[in-house]
Amino acid sequence: MSVPHRxxxxxxxxxxxxxxxxxxxxxxGPLWSVVAEDMRHYAELHYPAGAGALRRxxxxxxxxxxxxxxxxxxxxxxxxxxxxxxxxxxxxxxxxLFALVRGLRxxxxxxxxxxxxxxxxxxxxSDRGYQILGPRRIGNDTxxxxxxxxxxxxxxxDRPAISANVWIGPDCVIYGDITIGRGATVLxxxxxxxxxxxxxxxxxxxxxxxxxxxxxxxxxxSLSTRIDRAWIAAQ
Amino acid sequence: xxxxxxxxxxxVNRHLDEETGALGARLxxxxxxxxxxxxxxxxxxxELIARRRxxxxxxxxxxxxxxxxxxxxLMRACYGIRLSLTADIAPGFYIGHFGGVEVYNCRFGExxxxxxxxxxxxxxxxxxxxxxxxxxxxxxxxxxxxKTIGDHATIAPGARVQKNIPENALVVGDPGRIVFRGxxxxxxxxxV
Numbered sequence: 397m398s399v400p401h402r403x404x405x406x407x408x409x410x411x412x413x414x415x416x417x418x419x420x421x422x423x424x425g426p427l428w429s430v431v432a433e434d435m436r437h438y439a440e441l442h443y444p445a446g447a448g449a450l451r452r453x454x455x456x457x458x459x460x461x462x463x464x465x466x467x468x469x470x471x472x473x474x475x476x477x478x479x480x481x482x483x484x485x486x487x488x489x490x491x492x493l494f495a496l497v498r499g500l501r502x503x504x505x506x507x508x509x510x511x512x513x514x515x516x517x518x519x520x521x522s523d524r525g526y527q528i529l530g531p532r533r534i535g536n537d538t539x540x541x542x543x544x545x546x547x548x549x550x551x552x553x554d555r556p557a558i559s560a561n562v563w564i565g566p567d568c569v570i571y572g573d574i575t576i577g578r579g580a581t582v583l584x585x586x587x588x589x590x591x592x593x594x595x596x597x598x599x600x601x602x603x604x605x606x607x608x609x610x611x612x613x614x615x616x617x618s619l620s621t622r623i624d625r626a627w628i629a630a631q
Numbered sequence: 632x633x634x635x636x637x638x639x640x641x642x643v644n645r646h647l648d649e650e651t652g653a654l655g656a657r658l659x660x661x662x663x664x665x666x667x668x669x670x671x672x673x674x675x676x677x678e679l680i681a682r683r684r685x686x687x688x689x690x691x692x693x694x695x696x697x698x699x700x701x702x703x704x705l706m707r708a709c710y711g712i713r714l715s716l717t718a719d720i721a722p723g724f725y726i727g728h729f730g731g732v733e734v735y736n737c738r739f740g741e742x743x744x745x746x747x748x749x750x751x752x753x754x755x756x757x758x759x760x761x762x763x764x765x766x767x768x769x770x771x772x773x774x775x776x777x778k779t780i781g782d783h784a785t786i787a788p789g790a791r792v793q794k795n796i797p798e799n800a801l802v803v804g805d806p807g808r809i810v811f812r813g814x815x816x817x818x819x820x821x822x823v
Contacts, residue, residue: 502665506710506711506730506731507730525730526711526730526747526748527730543730543748545748545770545771545788550785567771569769569770569771587771587787587788587789601804601805602803
């Protein structure tokens with residue numbers, strides 16, 4: 397499994413439209429509107445009763461997932477710049493500063509996100525860190541918890557695609573040319589290398605099918621990670 | 632060439648596409664790969680241990696040990712990679728990703744590869760695992776205790792190894808079971 401660091405490794409691909417699975421939804425638009433939406437989303441998750449502006453801004457200090465997401469949003473845009481724009485003196489200075497911010501992100505969260513990954517809006521990446529994320533796409537409203545590794549199969553180059561509304565528990569390993577369907581739930585500690593149908597729950601090492609038609613919207617809002625097969629069966 | 636520079640060269644070459652002599656490519660590989668930095672710090676520590684009996688090197692060791700201690704602490708605190716000097720790692724070691732890597736009290740053959748969140752060592756037993764050469768160990772794999780793993784075996788991501796593994800075997804799952812014998816890691820991972 398590897399996450400490319402160098403710009404020349406990165407394929408400049410554009411997502412196809414007319415895709416209903418939600419895999420290809422891109423957080424397009426100006427950077428600051430996307431980051432402000434991330435901030436609002438983290439504030440909603442951390443303070444369900446509502447929070448003032450001060451507490452929202454203090455999230456930058458105690459929510460490292462927000463920093464990971466911000467660094468990825470900037471990096472995603474940097475690697476798509478034209479060479480003429482990239483080589484302007486101001487941009488070279490900015491990239492030097494950005495390298496420091498990336499170092500801070502690494503030290504604070506121990507996470508790495510491949511800059512080629514297309515990440516949608518309102519995604520939650522865990523504040524406990526230790527994530528190595530190298531998927532093709534992450535859809536809107538997806539939750540990924542700590543110590544999750546997403547990458548290529550050894551010796552291959554195809555990456556997983558994670559659709560919208562997916563919940564991925566801590567300690568999961570997800571690899572290979574697979575698609576996780578919209579609204580799927582991956583239980584903590586799973587090792588997943590096969591496609592997951594929309595709305596399904598999978599778990600185990602290696603992962604097996606647990607149940608179908610599970611609504612994980614409450615799970616995605618609660619940030620609770622103490623989930624297992626027995627809890628799913630009780631729902 | 633000394634054993635130290637041979638080992639460093641082999642470690643850096645694992646991160647290069649072809650064995651170019653270009654210094655710039657080697658430095659870029661070190662700058663971009665946190666796992667390689669941790670392996671180089673480990674090599675420094677092993678070199679300091681190897682030279683402890685030569686009186687001429689003592690002034691150098693007085694400088695070397697504080698530098699090693701600082702770098703080792705940085706690797707653990709910043710990258711979450713703990714490569715203990717109690718591990719005996721042959722040249723050509725590859726750490727794919729940082730974060731939660733713990734390697735201690737074990738023996739590695741040449742040209743092994745490990746992923747993120749791998750825990751390799753011993754919990755209660757005095758003896759740790761002994762791993763052959765060219766072994767590929769995926770992310771989140773756990774190997775504890777006096778297990779022997781044969782050359783060119785493949786430990787799948789998330790596997791927990793609980794018995795000795797023969798050569799060229801593929802181990803999957805928790806508890807780990809051998810699903811394939813004659814699995815050829817060198818065909819899927821070039822250069823292993």
